Amino acid sequence: MSASMSLPFDLGPRPHLGYTQSRIDRVAERRLDGDWLAARMADVASRIYVIGGEMIVLKKRDTVHDPDFEPHEARALAPHTETVFLGMFDGHACFGVGILPAAAEALKARGDLVITDLRSIAIQGLVAAEHLPPLAEAKAMLHWHARHRFCSNCGAATSMVEAGWKRSCPNCKAEHFPRxxxxxxxxxxxxxxxxxxxxxxxxxxxxxxxxxxxxxxxxxxxxxxxxxxxxxxxxxxxxxxxxxxxxxxxxxxxxxxxxxxxxxxxxxxxxxxxxxxxxxxxxxxxxxxxxxxxxxxxxxxxxxxxxxxxxxxxxxxxxx
The missing domain is CATH 3.90.79.10 (Nucleoside Triphosphate Pyrophosphohydrolase)
Structure with missing residues (x-):
């Protein structure tokens, strides 16, 4: 007897597992290319995700909202804390940009934006499924940077390097990587x-x-x-x-x-x-x-x- 015949209910088609099947090509070799990264951050075709602590900034649409911002749009929202290069998404550079949680809270007053947490976005289907993996990547990386600003070896302030994929201590030369x-x-x-x-x-x-x-x-x-x-x-x-x-x-x-x-x-x-x-x-x-x-x-x-x-x-x- 088949699985479907043995059940009292039809469970329907298998749903997609959230945050998986990422379309991001991480192109790690580009993380050391400062000129290329700067050019991509100025490119109107680049995709920018804006995250303030637990909150994600979305462009308001009728049902499924848009998490993509052009570089100049992202800069106009609020001052940035860190910027992480996520990789290439359908041929375009993709970045995660952090803003202060208070700045994200202030953006709630704008009628053209939706400010909400990633869990609600995923459960309620507030963005297209293709955006969930890079949003997860961006949120995790920016969370790590926000909590690892100082060297765990000597206590000195660290610097973000390699497009956000490493922090370096100028004092004891220790290297710190996201976990x-x-x-x-x-x-x-x-x-x-x-x-x-x-x-x-x-x-x-x-x-x-x-x-x-x-x-x-x-x-x-x-x-x-x-x-x-x-x-x-x-x-x-x-x-x-x-x-x-x-x-x-x-x-x-x-x-x-x-x-x-x-x-x-x-x-x-x-x-x-x-x-x-x-x-x-x-x-x-x-x-x-x-x-x-x-x-x-x-x-x-x-x-x-x-x-x-x-x-x-x-x-x-x-x-x-």
């Missing part, structure tokens, strides 16, 4: 049951996969097993990698997996979770479609948890 924090996010499975939890930060109806940061010296599979045991008291055997997702809140890489649960009794870590339970495939299908009889839901399609759960729901046999 990405790996996070495992997994659905533990026991037969026809999948394990979901609730964080106190979630909306009241939402249940999701368990997740946690990979620790130093730890393999992805070991992190999946450790986090599941710590948060749920469930020991896991086999681990199957599914896919990954950049998550710019502030700058993580979500590593999605299914895990084989070796026991079903639960011991919830109350410091991390406010809810923990096993769900059937039918229940998860209903949650994905917002049709669960208790009003329970799963994360929206922009989040990797949605895809991890759906992949299991649509499987028609053993997943390991």
């Amino acid at each position: 990405t924090d790996p996070v495992v996010i997994m659905l533990s499975v026991s037969g026809d049951k999948g394990l979901l939890g609730r964080s106190g930060r979630f909306a009241a109806t939402m249940w999701s996969c368990l997740a946690g940061f990979v620790e130093p010296g730890e393999a992805i599979e070991d992190a999946v097993r450790r986090e599941t045991l710590e948060e749920a008291g469930v020991r896991c055997g086999r681990v199957k990698y599914l896919y990954s997702q950049p998550w710019p809140f502030p700058m993580s890489l979500m590593i999605g997996a299914h895990a084989e649960a070796l026991n079903e009794d639960l011991t919830m870590d109350k410091n991390e979770l406010v809810g923990l339970r096993w769900f059937s495939k039918d229940e998860c299908a209903a949650m994905l479609l917002r049709k669960h009889p208790e009003g329970l839901t799963c994360p929206p399609p922009v989040a990797i948890a949605h895809h991890i759960i759906r992949s299991w729901v649509e499987s028609d046999g053993a997943i390991f």
Whole structure:
């Protein structure tokens, strides 16, 4: 029997996973070419994304707004803090420009702009999907610069170099590079049951996969097993990698997996979770479609948890 025939609901076409399938060509070799970068920043064809802390500046349109600014338009909005070269987007240079959060807040008074956070943009589809990966790249990089202005080795003020992809200390000559924090996010499975939890930060109806940061010296599979045991008291055997997702809140890489649960009794870590339970495939299908009889839901399609759960729901046999 096919996966679609075995389900009580038709889940429809697979949605796009947010912040993935970037059309940016990062052309790292151009990061040292100051003259070329200066020319691109003056080129009317270049794409500029303007970000003030957590807020993204958009040109207001009827439904889907426009995050692209020409260089002179971006300069006219507010003074810039940092500028990062993101790469080439459909043949045009693409930059992320930072402004102060207070400046972004002040721009809310303009009727021709929309100022909102990246999470709302992704969930509500406020920009075309092609813009989400470069926006994620820009937000993560500008967040890193805002919090790494001083050398962690000697404390001196650092300088931004290589088009924003490195900070250099003039005092001790240390070089500092942007980091990405790996996070495992997994659905533990026991037969026809999948394990979901609730964080106190979630909306009241939402249940999701368990997740946690990979620790130093730890393999992805070991992190999946450790986090599941710590948060749920469930020991896991086999681990199957599914896919990954950049998550710019502030700058993580979500590593999605299914895990084989070796026991079903639960011991919830109350410091991390406010809810923990096993769900059937039918229940998860209903949650994905917002049709669960208790009003329970799963994360929206922009989040990797949605895809991890759906992949299991649509499987028609053993997943390991």
